[in-house]
Amino acid sequence: xxxxxxxxxxxxxAALPAELFTPLxxxxxxxxxxxxxxxxxxxxxxxxxxxxxxxxxxxxGAAAILFEGEASPRTLRRGxxxxxxxxxxxxxAWTEADAPTVWLAVHHR
Amino acid sequence: xxxxxxxxxxxxxAALPAELFTPLxxxxxxxxxxxxxxxxxxxxxxxxxxxxxxxxxxxxGAAAILFEGEASPRTLRRGxxxxxxxxxxxxxAWTEADAPTVWLAVHHR
Numbered sequence: 001x002x003x004x005x006x007x008x009x010x011x012x013x014a015a016l017p018a019e020l021f022t023p024l025x026x027x028x029x030x031x032x033x034x035x036x037x038x039x040x041x042x043x044x045x046x047x048x049x050x051x052x053x054x055x056x057x058x059x060x061g062a063a064a065i066l067f068e069g070e071a072s073p074r075t076l077r078r079g080x081x082x083x084x085x086x087x088x089x090x091x092x093a094w095t096e097a098d099a100p101t102v103w104l105a106v107h108h109r
Numbered sequence: 110x111x112x113x114x115x116x117x118x119x120x121x122x123a124a125l126p127a128e129l130f131t132p133l134x135x136x137x138x139x140x141x142x143x144x145x146x147x148x149x150x151x152x153x154x155x156x157x158x159x160x161x162x163x164x165x166x167x168x169x170g171a172a173a174i175l176f177e178g179e180a181s182p183r184t185l186r187r188g189x190x191x192x193x194x195x196x197x198x199x200x201x202a203w204t205e206a207d208a209p210t211v212w213l214a215v216h217h218r
Contacts, residue, residue, distance in 0.1 A: 001176055009188040025164050029138035030217040032164055055134050055141055067110055079118040106215055108139040
């Protein structure tokens with residue numbers, strides 16, 4: 001039987017000029033990806049506006065997400081998750097600068 | 110804006126007479142749950158036979174899943190994930206006995 005497997009903490013490059021997106025599952029209604037950040041943030045003035053909802057968890061490191069209309073970003077540390085409704089505008093305010101942040105994102109209809 | 114949040118490592122009871130299943134997201138096509146095990150395994154002769162596919166990752170601890178027809182179970186340690194197709198019969202062969210194992214399961218159509 002073909003069982004796709006892997007480890008979410010494997011193959012993290014030492015240098016990360018840009019955030020690294022790795023697809024882990026691509027199914028009709030759900031897409032799971034790993035994101036590795038290293039001090040990255042969304043460009044100034046940029047907002048994600050996604051047609052699908054996204055459940056996201058930080059597995060390593062730390063990050064903060066700012067939602068449009070909120071006064072301050074929500075900090076996510078190891079194990080913290082949140083659910084981003086479709087079209088909820090948000091941006092990555094910051095990610096830890098000196099060590100990788102590993103996210104797991106579950107995009108779904 | 111209502112943004113559901115939490116931490117997957119929070120509220121782990123010291124004693125676990127049975128595995129603990131905690132729903133984290135319940136959407137039309139995807140259901141995410143946390144599972145906490147402590148030495149638990151599927152009952153002898155029991156096989157999961159699920160109508161939906163399941164992507165599962167071990168975030169803490171260790172466990173092993175046996176698929177029907179395979180000679181030995183697949184061990185999962187921190188960060189290891191695998192995808193269980195719908196109706197792929199499987200059972201939990203073992204989970205770590207002396208510390209909790211935390212799984213994240215993404216059931217999807």
